[in-house]
Amino acid sequence: MKAVRSMVLVSSDAESIALGANEVFSAFQQKIQDYGLSDEISISFISDIGHNSAAPLVIIYPEAVIYGPVKPDDVLDIVEEHLDKGHIVERKLVPAHELSEHLAWLSSRKGTLPAENRIVLKNVGLIDPENIEDYIALDGYQALGTVLGKTPAETIGIIKDSGLRGRGGAGFPTGLKWSFVAKTHIDKKYVVCNADESEPGTFKDRLVLEGDPHAIIEAMAIAAYAVGADEGYVYIRGEYGLAIERMKVAIKQAREYGLLGKNIFSSKFSFDLHVHAGAGAYICGEETALIESIEGKRGEPRSRPPYPTTFGLWGKPTLVNNVETLANIPAIIRNGADWYRSIGTPSSPGTKVYTILGNVNVTGLIEVPMGITLREVITIYAKGMKGGTFKMAQTGGSSGSIIPANLQDTPMDFDSFKTASVSLGSGALLICNQEICVVDLAKVLLNFFRFESCGKCNPCRIGCQKSFEILSNIAEGIGTLQDLEDLQMMADQLYELSNCGLGQTAGSPLKDILTYFHAEVESHIRLKVCPADTCPMSGKTIYQVGQEVKITREQGA
């Protein structure tokens, strides 16, 4: 395994090239070699760099130090001082006022590594999840006590001020959602914790449930007090047997300690909690399908509006929040909104838990401040690529976006990603090297959607199936150029016509693949060649008729 200690990035936009970026790059290569650092330091070009007046720029990770303008003559100093001895070369730093956008934000980190910063996973692995005393010893249930001394409106105020946004995929402001439920004047309300976590590549919620179940109970009690609910459900996917057991144990203990039930902390507030185990269906993560499922029905999403905040479980106002969202709540109450805002980026405060998967040296789970870049995750935490160079990543699970190499340096937070038309989703980062074929990957993704579509609405049910068939034909070597247009149309219609988020996003990775890897898909069709040498290409019977090339489908293909 090759673990890179530092990473040198040289800007390669047109302006930087004109001002000598190539020469700077070569000088770095040479000097790094001279100093015998080639194994520890990687060097690459970076393109998506934003405007600046100090080109060419050189960014060095993990310190996130930005030098510029760099001339080939400066390289020796930077290699000797910074890379070899570890001192920042102050005189070559770019003045902060010359940087804008994402670079300005990078430099504002003041050379600190975006280190792991655990809020959500703070207790996971440190406490005995089956012993409530362990949780209480680490300030557990203190936040609930604090909140019961405040009004519900004050509590919602703190969550609003913290800027917390939902971690279930959409990034909806949590405080605002709470206020919607609080506003309804109905006696019976529910809070639901969405622990269905079926997004491929995601297992962060499982670790919280298994490792720190009381944090979720405390958060749900706080939420219930804030919105005026007295009953709650934790909907855990059925495959998570251990999480279900631990949550049941935790609820039982909380009841024994008077932290659930009637008149909690001798107040007027009462709240109790049930566990509902899912029975295996991805769509049940969608909040209205989840509600149908608790009611004992097929998990088919409802038409919205009305939203669950006004018409949810058994028609009552219902607050649905993701596990990771809830796990932030006790810490925010204990430490205050300002503290929370000091972490992450201005539009997306706090941390994010990412699952790192695919062709990297180290897979697993990290919790880091919002705004870290994909390149940082791969180099620092995943210890580099395995079995080839970076080709693409898929963020946010099956319905997430495909990120090509030139978007690796976009900070990962809700808004930067939105600007780049990328979705952060659940925080799964599936990293692929050159050996992964995009047609094959698209096929696997659409196969998932055609199985998991609940079948209620036609655009989704038929669109997913049809797209899968077209992709299979392309993989078999019997695709046509018309197929490309059909796929594009299918992806558009899935988005426009589907009833719920499943269908609406099913086509998005497909669209990205058609945008960024069009040539590779076309090569499957025109040349009958799979550049990654993965697709079967079994049906390529080509008859030449004059100039015309006709492709016939093999029987039963």
Add this chain to the structure above:
Amino acid sequence: MSVEVKNGLDIKKTIRELIKQHGTERAELIPIMQKINAAFGYISSEAIEELAILMNLPTNQIFTVATFYRMLSTEPRGKHVIQFCESAPCHVAGGRQVWLALQEALGIKSGQTSQDNKWTLLTTSCLGACGIGPVLVIDQDIYGNVQPQQVKNILSRYE
């Protein structure tokens, strides 16, 4: 029709017991069916009819719920159920080779049960164990980082 019995359990008696514990609220339907599925391996038409009577629901309502969820089966399955994850993260980690090896070793395809009723082979979506993909699950046992050449050895651990 004879009454279904498995492991000494009588289906009708079991259902009556479950109704006693859970009550007849609609919300209890899925939890009850999960327990039936766990005890009998599947939910037979006899079970559906009994539930319909005791819970006062039309049989088709119960049937559509039973067929909707992946973890509930309306057909008998083999002694051991193998679930193979075919979602993208396991695929990128080299899942297809394992899948081919699995089908070859068992001589059956996805959704089939072997002649001797020993194995049922199913594909499934992500099981939340992606950090150790490719993943396959046999009954309750999870196997991660599976290599194609390990498949035979893993299967041989089951009677």
